[in-house]
Amino acid sequence: MNENAAVSHFNPGKGAGSSVGVAILGYGTVGSQVLRLMVENADEFAHRAGGPLEVKGVAVSNKEKHRGSLADELGLLTDDARGLIEREDIDLVVEVIGGIDYPRELVLKALRAGKSVVTANKALVAAHSAELSEAADAAGVDLYFEAAVAAAIPVVGPLRRSLAGDRILSVSGIVNGTTNFILDAMDTDGVSYDEILAESIRLGYAEADPTADVEGYDAASKAAILASLAFHTRVTADDVFREGISKITADDISAAKAAGYTIKLLAICERLIDAEGKESVSARVHPTLVPHDHPLASVTKSFNAIFVEAEAAGRLMFYGNGAGGNPTASAVLGDIVGAARNKVFGGRAPGESTYANLPIADFGDVPTRYHIDMDVVDRTGVLAELTKIFAEHQISLRTVRQEEKGEHARLILVTHAAREADLARTVEALAATDAVLAVNSVLRLAGE
């Protein structure tokens, strides 16, 4: 239990006015903005943290690359991250390197040396939160990671603190700006996935290797973090069902649009309760049809938004910039002030909370709803034949739309909620019939 750890290492604080020594690991887009703002707004930070924040060093892999930078001008550059962390005058370590293995080693080293850590590294937190939290608890220091989910949008703090008195039912988020930009452009301008992806890479909105974004790995890390916070249960990226947007076609978008939906890549974290009242947690990332009047449907361009449903609070949404140097720096700096304040005045931020320890639901058992787009032969009795397959699998249909498509017919069906595995088996059975010429797409719905 982290509660005991917190107490056994209780830190009464250095006292008001004491300075807090800060090490920044990494000096890319985020690190350089963090340093700039700490220098420019030093007076404000001192007031807010209760004492001056002094950046003692900025660790980079190659000092030559940063000649002439602010960190260089201030004489802060070092290529010895390990040595910097160990310095006696460092109270607080800020990790903005990226990657997993190297930052993991450094963050663990810092925590074990009694330094609080602020990280923006979603992949690290999603993969190793247990190990990191245990190290923080053992040393009685803080581990902050607001920037790991949706950058400047406060979401870790609100889930940990503001909603600490409520029961969260679900958290659904647009947590990847690149894929939202791509899907929004497809929806608004009718361009194809390949076109807009190529343009996004050219403009720097997407990485040269866009896999982490478009295949949903980045969103899955964030889903794991959100589900852990919301349900007081340890959820790692491996527990998250994941499906990316690379198979979404312009046809899918226009079919969804015609039916009143927008396609978004959602990270969905749900508290499930089965017929016996047994609770479990589902965390998943997949392209999702969201009705036009849902607040998440109007989140355009590269904006992010987190939609929360809680028992007492009802529906909440947090919206803003989910990426970029400055927005990420804003979140990192908020965490720096919080961690520094605890170093000055004592006390600890709430740490990892896993008491509920709910089981992770098997994805096949999760209730989902399908939007199925098929080409079928155009003859009498086909609809009856196909809808019978749904009935046999205990799936009820919500809407059925049939239209002409050349010599064939196009059938677009929306189901009511059913077990994912039953829905998937139904689609298999449909595809196996002679009546179905092609299953054009199978997409899930949410938000109704």
Add this chain to the structure above:
Amino acid sequence: MNENAAVSHFNPGKGAGSSVGVAILGYGTVGSQVLRLMVENADEFAHRAGGPLEVKGVAVSNKEKHRGSLADELGLLTDDARGLIEREDIDLVVEVIGGIDYPRELVLKALRAGKSVVTANKALVAAHSAELSEAADAAGVDLYFEAAVAAAIPVVGPLRRSLAGDRILSVSGIVNGTTNFILDAMDTDGVSYDEILAESIRLGYAEADPTADVEGYDAASKAAILASLAFHTRVTADDVFREGISKITADDISAAKAAGYTIKLLAICERLIDAEGKESVSARVHPTLVPHDHPLASVTKSFNAIFVEAEAAGRLMFYGNGAGGNPTASAVLGDIVGAARNKVFGGRAPGESTYANLPIADFGDVPTRYHIDMDVVDRTGVLAELTKIFAEHQISLRTVRQEEKGEHARLILVTHAAREADLARTVEALAATDAVLAVNSVLRLAGE
């Protein structure tokens, strides 16, 4: 300085597993939900706070009125609030009475007795934050009031903590559900103000005496709290310029709609910087034309939303239920867990922060933009005559629209930003001409 107070009274905490005694003052819509949820979810609260939360008493003015209630069944009712607060086994006092003078006395008494306080009382906090914060600091205890602004929407926490590393430029909010419900119904259904107000009172959406809501007093209290938090400056309700919605007509709404705007009652808190770089704070509440594509324009019914612009974070929005027993209870309970956690583990939440101590701008000096709707005589040269008056006051016009209205003409003008006092004088000068038959409405714009 509250920092020193915090340290001189440093509380190392009761230790993990210790129980925290809670007194609830008031047992109306919010108080009864708070008790119910604390009882129903007691296990969860114990985990989150680090020890069990035990409600020791619920103070009401008339015990007979609450016979048969949960508080009565549990033997918690008392009509001696002062005595309850002073009990040794009370660590934490929850104030959900409403009003100002009586709760002020009780909250001060609690703080001075070393009890942390959670309150949902916006009027109290907006009027007396200095006195309350000083008492909390002197005793080294916490004063939490998340529920005082926009109920379940986390905004006090995000402004105090998540954005503690950023410079907030402005906070604009729809912070009163009743007026948003009325304006939205006028916009959507074209009903008159009087009709929808009467219906709102009949349905219980508005108070029998709706003054606090419709004249903007409630929103002004919240604006004071938001401005204080955002700008680290003490702002009270008296510092807030206030104009309600009672003069808004169906004509205003339809004219705004035609021009691409929605009318919202906004609480606007801005950091102003004059030509010499001198900063000041403006806090104001008035009906405001918001462009249809602004995120605040799509906040319908009785929902609330807070829109924040910060230097590094950019634009953020927080959206949800801004009133009601359960949403308010959610925010109160989040604060209870936070305050209880500090009682168990030690440490204090960030208190009032007023180091910036910026001057409050004179409303006449605040840059605003006007939407002016006038009836004018229909003769050659009138437009030239009237636009000359704008030029004489150094006001430039952004859009001009003239249409027929019976024998006269209707002139709708939108200005660029100018000093409020200059705009007001311009309208006076216009009204004094023979050419202007009636000034139908003057409304301010924001969000472009």
